[in-house]
Amino acid sequence: MAEMTAIPQPILDMLKVVWQPGSVPSTFESVADDERLKNPSFYHHGKNQGDYDNNGILASDANALLNASELEGLIKDNGDSIAMNEHAHHALTDFCSEVYDSWRKLQGILESIPRK
Secondary structure (H helix, E strand, O other), rough: OOOOOOOHHHHHHHHHOOOOOOOOOOOOHOOOOHHHHHHHOOHHHEOOOOOOOOEEEEEHHHHHHHHHHHHHOOEEEEOOOEEEEEEHHHHHHHHHHHHHHHHHHHHHHHHHHHOO
C-alpha cells in the first residue's frame, strides 16, 4: 500500500456538503470485478456544467480533481469534458459517504454524553 498522505483539497471540498449514507456492499465493491477493472467505463463531466451532479460528483468537483496526484491515470481532460474511471468515481463517492457515516456516528455519541 502507498504511504499515507493528507486528503487532497478537492476531495475535502467535496465533503463540504452532506453525503447520503453509504451502501452495502459499497458502490465500488458491487461493480469492481476482474473483467471490469481491466476494461472500465468512464463518467463524463462537462466542464461548463458546474453544479450538474453525475452520480454523486459535480462537474466542478471533477474539474478540481484533475490535478490530484491520487487520481493520476484515472481522470482525463478531454477538452470540453472530464472523463473519470468508473471505479475511481465509485471509490470516491463511497469514501465521501463513509466519512459522513462516521460523522453521523460521532454526532450520535456526542449527543449521548451528559453535559454540565
